[in-house]
Amino acid sequence: MTAPATAGRTCRRRSALAPFVALAAVATLLLAGCERPSTAAYVGDRGISASSLDKAVQAGLASSAAMRSAWGSRESLYRQRVLSNAVYHQLTLRAAARAAVSVSEAEVSTVTRGIDTTLFTQLGIAPADVRAFLRDVLVSGEVAVKEHAVGSSYSLGLIGVTSKAEATQVLAALNANPNSYESLVAKHQGSLPDPQNVTLQQLARLVTGPALLKLHDGSNLTVSTQQGMGVIHIFGIDRFDLTKATETQKLQASVEIYPASRSYVASVAAPRVKINPRYGQWDPATGEITTLGNSALVPRATATASASASVSAG
Structure with missing residues (x-):
C-alpha cells in the first residue's frame, strides 16, 4: 500500500512548486508583452529602456514649477506622455526616411520663435523638449502632405x-x-x-x-x-500642393493638420510597436499610449494653435 503515500508526496511536491509555476507564468506574460521587463517599449527592434524613461520623467518634473504642479500628482500619466512621445519620435524618423522628408534647424526655429513654451505643460512636454516635439510635428505634417494623406x-x-x-x-x-x-x-x-x-x-x-x-x-x-x-x-x-507652397505655408500646414498627421504616421506603414503592459497599450489610431478604460490623451489644441500663430507671424 505504498501508492497512496507516493501520491501524497507527489501532491505535496506539486503544491510546494505551485508558487514558482505561477511566478514563471507571470514572467512569461511580461516577456510576451515586452521582450525584456527592463524595456519600456520597442519600436521595431529598437528598445526604449525603463531606466531612461524614468530619468526623462524625473528631469521633466524637475524642469519647472509649472510641470511639477501639473504632473507631480499624476506621475504615471505623465510617464505615459513621455513614453508616447519617445515612441512617436522613432516613428517619425522612419516615416521621414520613407518619404524622403527632412526638416532643417531653421524651419524648427521659425516655429519656435517667440513661442510660449509653458503652453506645452498641459501636454506633458517640458520646456527643454518643446523644440524636439515641434520638429516631430513638422516631420509628420510634411510626410502626411507629401503622401496625400490629408x-x-x-x-x-x-x-x-x-x-x-x-x-x-x-x-x-x-x-x-x-x-x-x-x-x-x-x-x-x-x-x-x-x-x-x-x-x-x-x-x-x-x-x-x-x-x-x-x-x-x-x-x-x-x-x-x-x-x-x-x-x-x-x-x-x-x-496640399507642396510645389506651389512657400516654406512658411508648408510649416503652417504641418502644424495645422496635427494631430491628424500623427495618426497617419502612427498607423500607416509603421514598424511594430510593443509597449510594456505596465505602462499601458499602444493605440496606432492616435499615436498615443492609453490605459484600458481611460485614455491618456491630452488636448493639444492650445499649444499647436500657438505654434501655428507663431508661423503665421513669422
Missing part, C-alpha cells in the same frame, strides 16, 4: 437621419448611386442642400481617427452631429 479643404454634403437604420439605408443608396444625393436631401430634414467647403480642422470635429485619413472623393460615412446623426458625402478633396 487635404487642405473638403467639399461635403450632409444628410440628416434619425436612427442607425435610416443611416444604413442612406449609406446604401449613396454607395449604389452617388448622384442620388440631391434626391435624398429632399427626403430628410436637417440636410445640406448644397455642398459646403470645410477645412481639415472643421471636418475633424465630425470625423476622427483613421476614418479621417481614409477619406477620398465619393466617401460616405455616418457621423454624430449637434442635431443627432447624419451621413456625410465627400464630393471632392483639395490636396
Whole structure:
C-alpha cells in the first residue's frame, strides 16, 4: 500500500512548486508583452529602456514649477506622455526616411520663435523638449502632405437621419448611386442642400481617427452631429500642393493638420510597436499610449494653435 503515500508526496511536491509555476507564468506574460521587463517599449527592434524613461520623467518634473504642479500628482500619466512621445519620435524618423522628408534647424526655429513654451505643460512636454516635439510635428505634417494623406479643404454634403437604420439605408443608396444625393436631401430634414467647403480642422470635429485619413472623393460615412446623426458625402478633396507652397505655408500646414498627421504616421506603414503592459497599450489610431478604460490623451489644441500663430507671424 505504498501508492497512496507516493501520491501524497507527489501532491505535496506539486503544491510546494505551485508558487514558482505561477511566478514563471507571470514572467512569461511580461516577456510576451515586452521582450525584456527592463524595456519600456520597442519600436521595431529598437528598445526604449525603463531606466531612461524614468530619468526623462524625473528631469521633466524637475524642469519647472509649472510641470511639477501639473504632473507631480499624476506621475504615471505623465510617464505615459513621455513614453508616447519617445515612441512617436522613432516613428517619425522612419516615416521621414520613407518619404524622403527632412526638416532643417531653421524651419524648427521659425516655429519656435517667440513661442510660449509653458503652453506645452498641459501636454506633458517640458520646456527643454518643446523644440524636439515641434520638429516631430513638422516631420509628420510634411510626410502626411507629401503622401496625400490629408487635404487642405473638403467639399461635403450632409444628410440628416434619425436612427442607425435610416443611416444604413442612406449609406446604401449613396454607395449604389452617388448622384442620388440631391434626391435624398429632399427626403430628410436637417440636410445640406448644397455642398459646403470645410477645412481639415472643421471636418475633424465630425470625423476622427483613421476614418479621417481614409477619406477620398465619393466617401460616405455616418457621423454624430449637434442635431443627432447624419451621413456625410465627400464630393471632392483639395490636396496640399507642396510645389506651389512657400516654406512658411508648408510649416503652417504641418502644424495645422496635427494631430491628424500623427495618426497617419502612427498607423500607416509603421514598424511594430510593443509597449510594456505596465505602462499601458499602444493605440496606432492616435499615436498615443492609453490605459484600458481611460485614455491618456491630452488636448493639444492650445499649444499647436500657438505654434501655428507663431508661423503665421513669422
